[in-house]
Amino acid sequence: GAVVSQHPSWVICKSGTSVKIECRSLDFQATTMFWYRQFPKQSLMLMATSNEGSKATYEQGVEKDKFLINHASLTLSTLTVTSAHPEDSSFYICSARGDREAEQYFGPGTRLTVT
Amino acid sequence: GQNIDQPTEMTATEGAIVQINCTYQTSGFNGLFWYQQHAGEAPTFLSYNVLDGLEEKGRFSSFLSRSKGYSYLLLKELQMKDSASYLCAVFNQAGTALIFGKGTTLSVSS
Numbered sequence: 001g002a003v004v005s006q007h008p009s010w011v012i013c014k015s016g017t018s019v020k021i022e023c024r025s026l027d028f029q030a031t032t033m034f035w036y037r038q039f040p041k042q043s044l045m046l047m048a049t050s051n052e053g054s055k056a057t058y059e060q061g062v063e064k065d066k067f068l069i070n071h072a073s074l075t076l077s078t079l080t081v082t083s084a085h086p087e088d089s090s091f092y093i094c095s096a097r098g099d100r101e102a103e104q105y106f107g108p109g110t111r112l113t114v115t
Numbered sequence: 116g117q118n119i120d121q122p123t124e125m126t127a128t129e130g131a132i133v134q135i136n137c138t139y140q141t142s143g144f145n146g147l148f149w150y151q152q153h154a155g156e157a158p159t160f161l162s163y164n165v166l167d168g169l170e171e172k173g174r175f176s177s178f179l180s181r182s183k184g185y186s187y188l189l190l191k192e193l194q195m196k197d198s199a200s201y202l203c204a205v206f207n208q209a210g211t212a213l214i215f216g217k218g219t220t221l222s223v224s225s
Contacts (some may be wrong), residue, residue: 034212043202043217044158049209057209093157095213102146102165102206104213106157 002028004096006107013084013114021079021110023094030096033077034104035069038091050077084114117141119216121203126222127193135188135219137203145206148213149177149188152200161188161201190221198223 003026013019023033032051036044048064050056050071058064068080077096081088091111095104118140127133139147146165150158164170164179164186176189188201200218207214 032211036215044215046207046212046214049212057211091155103148103160103163106150106159109155109157111155 002026002096002098002105004030004094004105004107006094006110008110009108010111011113013112015085015114016083018080018082019084019112021081021092021094021112023077023079023096023107025075025096025105028096028098029074030077031074031099032097033071034095034097035067035077035079036093036095038093038109044093047079081112084112086114088112089114117205117207117214119203119205119214121201121216121219123217124220124222126224129193129195129223129225131193132189132191133193133221135190135201135203135221137186137188137216139184139186139203139205139216141184141205142208143206143210144181145210147177147179147186148204149175149186150202150204150215152202152218154200158202193223195223195225197221 005024007022035047038044047062048056048058056069071077093109095106097104120138149161152158162177169178174191179186202218203216204213
C-alpha cells in the first residue's frame with residue numbers, strides 16, 4: 001500500500017515558540033492532504049484539508065493564523081503550529097489521498113508536547 | 116452535517132467473534148470506512164463499503180446498509196493483538212475528507 005511519513009515523530013517545545021511538522025507521500029502523488037488532531041482517548045478531529053498549490057480549507061473552530069498549512073508539492077505538506085501553548089499539546093496525524101481513490105493513507109503521527 | 120455513533124468500549128475473549136456497530140447520519144453518502152488504531156499509533160485501513168452488503172477480508176468483515184444508515188465490523192477468531200480502537204468514518208459534506216466517529220475500544224482477554 002501507499003506510504004506516508006511524518007517528521008518529527010515527537011517534539012517538545014516551549015510555550016510561545018513555533019513548530020513545523022512535515023507530511024510526505026513517499027510512493028504516490030497526493031493531490032489532497034489532510035491534517036487531524038487527536039487528544040488522549042478521543043477520536044481524530046479534522047483540522048484542515050489542503051490541495052497542492054492552493055490555500056487550505058480549515059474546519060470550523062480551527063484558527064488558520066495559528067495552524068499554518070503549506071502544500072507546496074504533490075508529495076509534501078507542512079503544518080506549522082505558531083506561538084504554541086500547552087493546550088496545543090496533542091497527537092497530530094496527516095493523511096494523503098491520490099486523485100483516483102477514496103482511501104486516505106495515514107502517516108505515523110507526531111506527538112507535540114508544549115511546556 | 117455528519118453524525119456517527121459507535122459504542123465506546125467492548126470486551127471479548129480470545130477466539131471469540133465480536134461485532135462493532137456504527138450508525139451514521141450524513142448529507143450525501145460516499146462510502147463508509149473502518150480503521151484500526153493501536154494506542155499511540157496512526158490508524159490503519161481495514162475496509163471501505165460503498166454498496167449494501169457484506170464484504171469479507173480474512174478474519175475481518177464489514178457490512179453496510181445505506182437505507183438504515185448502519186454498518187458493522189465483524190472480527191472473527193479474536194487474537195490479543197486485536198485489542199485496539201476501531202474507528203468508523205464517513206466523508207464530510209464536501210466529499211473530500213473523512214470524519215471519524217469517537218471509536219470503539221476493544222479489549223481482548225485470554
